Amino acid sequence: MNKYMVMVSLAALLTACGEKAEKAAEAPAAAPAQTDVAAQQAAPASAAPAVDKAALVESAKGAVQALGGTLKGELEAAMKAGGPVEAMGICHTKAPEIAKAVSAEKGMEVSRVSLKNRNPVMGQANEWQTAVLNDFEAKKAAGADPATIAYAEVVNNEFRFMKAIPTAAVCLKCHGTELSPAVTAKLTELYPQDKATGYKEGDLRGAFVVVKNLAQ
Secondary structure (H helix, E strand, O other): OOOHHHHHHHHHHHHHHHHHHHHHHHHHOOOHHHHHHHHHOOOOOOOOOOOHHHHHHHHHHHHHHHHHHHHHHHHHHHHHHHHHHHHHHHHHHHHHHHHHHHHHHHHHEEEEEOOOOOOHHHOOOOOHHHHHHHHHHHHHHHOOOOOHHHEEEOOEEEEEEEEEEEHHHHHHHOOOOOOOHHHHHHHHHHOOOOOOOOOOOEEEEEEEEEEEEEOO
C-alpha cells in the first residue's frame, strides 16, 4: 500500500469516528432518569418511630393505681357509712366519673371489664379483651397468682394493657354466693341484668383495661 492510500484510509476512519461521536452526543439521556424513578419506587417506606413499650406499661400501671386507689377509698368510706348497699351506690354513680377523670388526667382510656359484668355498658369486654380474660383464667388455673397476671401489647398503633382483678373478701358482700336480701334488692334495682355474683375469694373478678391510641 502506497503513502497516498494510507492517508486516504486514515481520513475515512477519522470521518466515521466523528459521525459516531456526533450521533452519540445528539441521543437523549432518558435511561438514567428512568432508572432513578424505578429505584425510588422500589425503595421501602421509612420505618415507623419506635414505641417505648416499657414506658407505656409504666404509665398504664400508674393509671390503674389511680383508678383502683381512688375507687377503693370511695368504697371504704361508703361501707363505713352505710354498708354494702351504700357502696353499690358509689359503684353505680362514682365509678364511671372516676374512670373518666383518670382517663383525662393520664391521657389513656381506663376502664374495668369482666366476663361476668355488672355494668351492661362499661363493664362488657370486647373481643380482644374477652380473649385476654380467658387467657388470665387459664394462667390462674395453671397456678399463677391472680395479683401478678397482666397483659401488654401494641396492635395496629394501639397500646393495650390489662391487669387482673382478684376477688377480695370484702368484695364477696356484693359479688359472692350468699348475698343479704338488701343487697339482692339493690342489685335488682340498679343492675337488673347483673352477672357479677357467685364469686369466691381469690377468683378473677375481671380486669382493669388501659388503651392508648399511638397515632394521635
